[in-house]
Amino acid sequence: MSRQTIGRVANKVTVITGAARGMGRATAERFAQEGAKLVLNDQDQAPLDELVQTLNANGTNAIGVAGDVASEADIKRLIQEAVSTFGGIDILVANAGIIPEADLASATADLWDHTMAVDGRGMFLSCKYAAAEMVKAGRGAIVCLSSISAFAGQKGQAVYGPAKFVASGLTKHLAIDLADKGVRVNAVAPGTIDTPAVAGLGKEGIEKVVSLHPLGRIGKPEEVANAILFLASDEASFITGAVLPVDGGYLAQ
Known part of the structure; x- marks a missing residue:
């Protein structure tokens, strides 16, 4: 993979949380192809370092900043590293999150608190501190990761689903709050995507979720x-x- 000199986000300083795996990694690689300067975050240092090394070897200007998005100190450090290294922030992709499966009976208060800390508080903090830098420049774009679970009730999503309602709600309210400051805020709502977490469902589990998507497959x-x-x-x-569905027609049913 070689980075283009001129691309759709050429030289845009882009912060991506949860970047080491799955959709976060695919997003980092796609933005690299389009010429972005990348500030990549993940809680796990080793895969983050490997990604940064791979991208830079192919001509991208990328740095990695490990940290927990639920930690205000870690998010402040992430944003400060972006500003000190590249002079500002143009784009935030608030991707970091966890996907616990639990119905109401099996869900615990601790699981609820942990999920809301990562998926809710983490997204709020990422948006808060990135937007502050964007407002200074009078421009910027934020993309949050929501889910079909924020729009359609599903079994086994008593915790994750409500956390993704936070993502969609935050997107809409921040969009209005920041519109007159030159900052756009949008979200994507993926359906079932081919990630390591989905692979863990096994053949029968995957076949079941495939049947729920009118296009007849899960997404990439x-x-x-x-x-x-x-x-x-x-x-x-x-x-x-x-909030743009990327869901193979799931929400159109």
């Missing part, structure tokens, strides 16, 4: 990354407050 991380790229780019300059 690269397909979500393409939607994120569009919303973050100037091609979406008159779009804010939108």
Whole structure:
């Protein structure tokens, strides 16, 4: 993979949380292809370092900042590293999150608190401190990771689903709050995507979720990354407050 000199986000300083695996990694690779300067975050240092090394070997200008998105100190450090290294922030992809499966009976208060800390508080903090830098510049784009679980009730999602309602709600409210400051805020709502977590469902589990998607398959991380790229780019300059399904028709049913 070689980075293009001119691309849809060429030289845009882009912060991506949860970047080491799955959709986060696919997004980092896609933005690299389009010329972005990358500030990549993940809680796990080793895969983050490997990704940064791989991207830089192919001509990308990327740094890695390990940390927990639920920690205000860690998010402040992430944003400060982006500003000190590249001079500002143009794009935030608030991707970091966890996907616990639990119905109401099996869910615990601790699981609820942990999920809301990562998926809710983490997204709030990422948006808060990245947006502060964007407002200074009078421009910026934020893309949050929501889910079909924020729109359609599902079995076994008594904790994760409500956390993704936070993502969609935060997107819409921040879009209005920041519109007059030159900052756009949108989200993508993926359906079931081919990630390590989904692979763990096994053959029968995967066949079941495939049957729920009218296109007859699950999605690829690269397909979500393409939607994120569009919303973050100037091609979406008159779009804010939108939650774009990338779900193979799931929500159209």
